Amino acid sequence: MLDExxxxxxxxxxxxxxxxREPVGSKxxxxxxxxxxxxxxxRNDMALLEDEGYITQPHTSAGRVPTDTxxxxxxxxxxxxxxxxxxxxxxxxxFLEGAVDLDDIVLRTVRLLAQxxxxxxxxxxxxxxxxxVRHVEIVAMSPRRLMVVVISTTGRVEQRVLDVAVDLDDxxxxxxxxxxxxxxxxxxxxxxxxAAAAVAEAMPVEVRPAVAAILATMVESLAGEGEERVVLAGxxxxxxxxxxxxxxxxxxxxxxxxxxxxxxxxxxATAPSQVSVRIGHELPVEGxxxxxxxxxxxxxxxxxxxxxIGPTRMDYPGTIGAVRAVAQYVGRILEESS
Amino acid sequence: MLDExxxxxxxxxxxxxxxxREPVGSKxxxxxxxxxxxxxxxRNDMALLEDEGYITQPHTSAGRVPTDTxxxxxxxxxxxxxxxxxxxxxxxxxFLEGAVDLDDIVLRTVRLLAQxxxxxxxxxxxxxxxxxVRHVEIVAMSPRRLMVVVISTTGRVEQRVLDVAVDLDDxxxxxxxxxxxxxxxxxxxxxxxxAAAAVAEAMPVEVRPAVAAILATMVESLAGEGEERVVLAGxxxxxxxxxxxxxxxxxxxxxxxxxxxxxxxxxxATAPSQVSVRIGHELPVEGxxxxxxxxxxxxxxxxxxxxxIGPTRMDYPGTIGAVRAVAQYVGRILEESS
DNA sequence: CTTGGCACTCAGTGCCAGGGAGTGCCAGCA
DNA sequence: TGCTGGCACTCCCTGGCACTGAGTGCCAAG
Numbered sequence: 001m002l003d004e005x006x007x008x009x010x011x012x013x014x015x016x017x018x019x020x021r022e023p024v025g026s027k028x029x030x031x032x033x034x035x036x037x038x039x040x041x042x043r044n045d046m047a048l049l050e051d052e053g054y055i056t057q058p059h060t061s062a063g064r065v066p067t068d069t070x071x072x073x074x075x076x077x078x079x080x081x082x083x084x085x086x087x088x089x090x091x092x093x094x095f096l097e098g099a100v101d102l103d104d105i106v107l108r109t110v111r112l113l114a115q116x117x118x119x120x121x122x123x124x125x126x127x128x129x130x131x132x133v134r135h136v137e138i139v140a141m142s143p144r145r146l147m148v149v150v151i152s153t154t155g156r157v158e159q160r161v162l163d164v165a166v167d168l169d170d171x172x173x174x175x176x177x178x179x180x181x182x183x184x185x186x187x188x189x190x191x192x193x194x195a196a197a198a199v200a201e202a203m204p205v206e207v208r209p210a211v212a213a214i215l216a217t218m219v220e221s222l223a224g225e226g227e228e229r230v231v232l233a234g235x236x237x238x239x240x241x242x243x244x245x246x247x248x249x250x251x252x253x254x255x256x257x258x259x260x261x262x263x264x265x266x267x268x269a270t271a272p273s274q275v276s277v278r279i280g281h282e283l284p285v286e287g288x289x290x291x292x293x294x295x296x297x298x299x300x301x302x303x304x305x306x307x308x309i310g311p312t313r314m315d316y317p318g319t320i321g322a323v324r325a326v327a328q329y330v331g332r333i334l335e336e337s338s
Numbered sequence: 339m340l341d342e343x344x345x346x347x348x349x350x351x352x353x354x355x356x357x358x359r360e361p362v363g364s365k366x367x368x369x370x371x372x373x374x375x376x377x378x379x380x381r382n383d384m385a386l387l388e389d390e391g392y393i394t395q396p397h398t399s400a401g402r403v404p405t406d407t408x409x410x411x412x413x414x415x416x417x418x419x420x421x422x423x424x425x426x427x428x429x430x431x432x433f434l435e436g437a438v439d440l441d442d443i444v445l446r447t448v449r450l451l452a453q454x455x456x457x458x459x460x461x462x463x464x465x466x467x468x469x470x471v472r473h474v475e476i477v478a479m480s481p482r483r484l485m486v487v488v489i490s491t492t493g494r495v496e497q498r499v500l501d502v503a504v505d506l507d508d509x510x511x512x513x514x515x516x517x518x519x520x521x522x523x524x525x526x527x528x529x530x531x532x533a534a535a536a537v538a539e540a541m542p543v544e545v546r547p548a549v550a551a552i553l554a555t556m557v558e559s560l561a562g563e564g565e566e567r568v569v570l571a572g573x574x575x576x577x578x579x580x581x582x583x584x585x586x587x588x589x590x591x592x593x594x595x596x597x598x599x600x601x602x603x604x605x606x607a608t609a610p611s612q613v614s615v616r617i618g619h620e621l622p623v624e625g626x627x628x629x630x631x632x633x634x635x636x637x638x639x640x641x642x643x644x645x646x647i648g649p650t651r652m653d654y655p656g657t658i659g660a661v662r663a664v665a666q667y668v669g670r671i672l673e674e675s676s
Numbered sequence: 677c678t679t680g681g682c683a684c685t686c687a688g689t690g691c692c693a694g695g696g697a698g699t700g701c702c703a704g705c706a
Numbered sequence: 707t708g709c710t711g712g713c714a715c716t717c718c719c720t721g722g723c724a725c726t727g728a729g730t731g732c733c734a735a736g
Contacts, residue, residue, distance in 0.1 A: 023698090025698050025699085027698075028697090037709070038710055039698095040711065040712090041708085044709085046699090047699090047700080057699085059716090059718070060717060061696095061717045062717085062718075063699095137479070141473055141475070147487070147489075149477075149497065159495050234595075235591050235594075235595065236588050236589070236595060239586050239591055242586065248578075250574050250577035251574075253573050253574035253576070254574040257572075363729050364730080365728080376679055377729095378680065378681090379677085379678055381729090381730070382678085382731095384730090385731080395729090396687095397685090398684095399684085399727095399730060400728080400730090401729065
């Protein structure tokens with residue numbers, strides 16, 4: 001159905017449209033790309049591509065514009081990812097090296113990504129549920145109030161204050177601390193429920209229910225969905241692409257404020273440690289129907305995700321390259337600092 | 339210079355312009371407001387108001403628009419703050435009551451403020467330096483690595499991991515913990531340096547330098563500028579006012595991403611526990627020169643700030659009322675939960 | 677000091693014609 | 707069968723033009 005030349009035409013249309021922001025016509029294509037055929041032939045091909053739904057015209061006597069499916073085909077079969085230049089890679093490296101703690105790493109990453117791609121960057125904090133536990137600290141603030149602090153290998157530190165129904169003396173707390181650390185050290189937080197159950201079993205019978213309750217609360221509050229966090233940067237870049245969004249960037253900004261939704265989108269990315277691209281209406285979010293999301297997980301265990309959101313008319317090869325590179329660097333930095 | 343009637347004219351211009359978004363002319367003023375004089379008289383007044391710099395015309399043969407100084411005069415002398423309706427107050431109360439922890443309080447507050455005012459809301463986390471210390475916990479994670487956790491009465495919990503040069507055994511750490519808690523309990527974090535010095539003095543001489551170093555690092559890292567945080571909501575509302583910003587909302591969005599700057603602006607607000615209004619070029623930030631900031635501190639001790647950022651052409655009486663009300667409620671909630 | 681009248685300015689709108697980019701279709705050619 | 711050049715057609719965009727209407731500044735009279 002689509003022979004080699006028609007694919008070339010589609011590629012040329014996407015590339016030209018991305019750079020010029022204007023519908024591209026057959027004559028311009030014949031001039032700017034060496035397709036070896038006349039405009040008339042290209043017109044025939046374009047008519048067919050339009051029938052197949054890959055391109056469309058804004059109005060009768062205008063050039064063609066890629067559709068979502070057109071971009072999809074381009075990304076899947078026609079684009080070759082643009083690797084970053086050596087200088088760019090070096091800049092990324094040194095910029096991220098300078099980070100002092102996890103907050104700083106995430107902040108730098110998201111700003112970097114926004115700056116490199118010129119679009120909106122999204123970075124998720126390393127997910128606690130996928131991180132390994134490095135240390136658990138339990139402190140009795142008062143006889144019936146405990147503070148639990150969990151430190152992950154990725155550097156996240158989360159704490160909760162729990163009220164318990166039974167007085168717990170210091171030695172019991174100390175024992176609990178030791179047992180918990182023994183049980184969960186190096187484990188994924190998602191494995192904690194099982195480990196916690198075992199710990200409760202091993203404690204003296206009179207405190208067992210209290211301990212079980214503590215552990216349950218602890219696991220729930222630390223490993224819950226609510227603990228995922230994302231950070232954004234570069235929303236100002238949206239205003240530069242204002243014309244790319246039908247009407248207004250308002251719905252886009254609204255969608256970006258819903259961090260829960262962003263987290264879901266990032267999480268839905270398919271293959272681990274590979275860049276995923278979701279285009280226009282492929283994103284199941286109203287306000288983002290004219291944007292694309294280029295995302296990837298980072299870290300060896302896919303401990304978090306990051307991505308870039310921009311208009312569907314974006315430079316996919318470049319953006320994919322940037323996202324991939326940044327994800328790699330962040331993963332490396334996190335491993336070094338753990 | 340400005341008699342009563344001219345002030346009324348200015349007030350009428352501001353009110354009309356805020357609602358209609360269009361330059362207002364003498365005839366319209368005479369019709370919509372009962373000023374008791376003819377359009378011609380109003381024209382004379384307007385000419386004078388323009389000479390004084392309170393209003394301006396976008397072009398000849400257009401109506402008048404308030405200038406920054408015009409708004410300033412309006413806010414200072416002409417506006418009567420619009421208190422929220424009973425229903426609104428009730429809604430605020432119940433919405434904020436539902437919060438489960440500090441993060442939740444802040445999140446709900448900022449969303450509420452954005453929703454009520456229809457503009458961009460900014461809420462600063464309770465400042466650690468102005469909070470009282472409720473509890474300090476020191477935990478030896480390994481002989482040379484300590485974790486320090488500080489809990490404030492406002493519910494903020496901050497932790498740091500410190501590496502120390504000397505081995506500290508458990509009993510020393512325990513003693514340190516007790517002494518610190520004794521010394522700083524109920525004190526403002528800003529008073530900690532003094533308290534810390536006294537603690538170091540009282541420790542055994544061989545660990546004294548190490549302890550002093552720990553305390554110094556601790557105070558510095560916890561009470562430093564870097565620890566202030568702000569949260570935004572309602573940036574999407576900016577797009578609705580797009581036409582109010584010359585050119586683009588891009589510089590505004592950019593400025594909003596600079597949290598450090600926002601913090602500075604919030605902190606500069608003058609009178610404590612009173613609503614401060616800064617209009618247009620009064621804000622020393624390039625990108626915000628066509629916006630106004632209505633802000634207030636909250637909490638009895640002015641422990642944090644919150645505010646609203648919108649176009650200079652905003653409903654000042656309503657916004658001031660909303661900011662004041664929300665600040666009061668947040669303060670109350672924080673006290674209840676402390 | 678206020679008021680009505682009057683001339684003037686100028687943004688905004690609707691209309692129209694011309695130019696241009698682009699398309700679809702068709703007939704001819706390899 | 708597929709490519710190509712030619713041609714008529716569509717429709718957006720631009721610029722010019724006249725017109726309207728809101729609004730102003732000024733002035734003379736009350």
